Amino acid sequence: DAGVTQSPTHLIKTRGQQVTLRCSPKSGHDTVSWYQQALGQGPQFIFQYYEEEERQRGNFPDRFSGHQFPNYSSELNVNALLLGDSALYLCASSQGSRGTQYFGPGTRLLVL
Amino acid sequence: AQRVTQPEKLLSVFKGAPVELKCNYSYSGSPELFWYVQYSRQRLQLLLRHISRESIKGFTADLNKGETSFHLKKPFAQEEDSAMYYCALVSGTYKYIFGTGTRLKVLA
Numbered sequence: 001d002a003g004v005t006q007s008p009t010h011l012i013k014t015r016g017q018q019v020t021l022r023c024s025p026k027s028g029h030d031t032v033s034w035y036q037q038a039l040g041q042g043p044q045f046i047f048q049y050y051e052e053e054e055r056q057r058g059n060f061p062d063r064f065s066g067h068q069f070p071n072y073s074s075e076l077n078v079n080a081l082l083l084g085d086s087a088l089y090l091c092a093s094s095q096g097s098r099g100t101q102y103f104g105p106g107t108r109l110l111v112l
Numbered sequence: 113a114q115r116v117t118q119p120e121k122l123l124s125v126f127k128g129a130p131v132e133l134k135c136n137y138s139y140s141g142s143p144e145l146f147w148y149v150q151y152s153r154q155r156l157q158l159l160l161r162h163i164s165r166e167s168i169k170g171f172t173a174d175l176n177k178g179e180t181s182f183h184l185k186k187p188f189a190q191e192e193d194s195a196m197y198y199c200a201l202v203s204g205t206y207k208y209i210f211g212t213g214t215r216l217k218v219l220a
Contacts, residue, residue: 003155004155033208035208035210040212041212041213042116042118042198042200042210042211042212042213043156043198043208043210044210045207045208045209045210048206048207055206056205056206056207058207090156092156097206098202098206100158100161101158101208102157102158103155103156103157104155105155106155
């Protein structure tokens with residue numbers, strides 16, 4: 001089991017563009033959470049998906065949206081990118097909302 | 113407001129010295145608290161959670177509800193303990209709140 005995988009590893013976009021990040025959970029996990037980690041900060045919770053629905057959401061604008069597929073993989077979409085969206089985006093999977101979260105390596109997004 | 117505070121950005125100790133990484137939280141209710149660790153070039157991983165009350169790699173953490181703290185301790189630091197440590201809280205609605213992290217450097 002490769003654990004949680006994320007793609008791509010790095011991404012460069014310009015302001016106003018849209019981006020899609022992908023996450024495959026650890027085998028046996030059904031819940032995916034997304035985090036944004038700015039430089040020098042801890043991860044900030046964006047939202048969590050379970051049974052293909054957004055269950056919990058942090059303080060992020062509607063520009064941030066997601067999706068979970070029947071195979072439990074997930075996508076994070078960010079529209080109308082801002083310079084401040086530049087960060088490391090982490091995906092974590094777990095068995096249920098209360099399960100131990102296993103993190104992926106992250107996708108580093110740079111918005112120019 | 114729910115918040116996790118790690119007051120030290122960097123903590124340097126000598127090998128064999130005791131280590132204490134501070135974590136204070138603000139939460140109205142019974143929190144569930146965790147310590148996560150990130151070694152160089154590795155992904156974030158769970159170190160320990162307070163409900164399991166176990167010791168991992170010699171680290172322990174006790175939840176002090178009176179002082180709203182969950183400090184991470186180890187009696188004798190090892191060089192391989194050098195890493196970034198994050199304290200995290202899970203709310204009743206399962207939102208994770210992380211602190212800003214403390215970088216631990218264990219000097220030879």
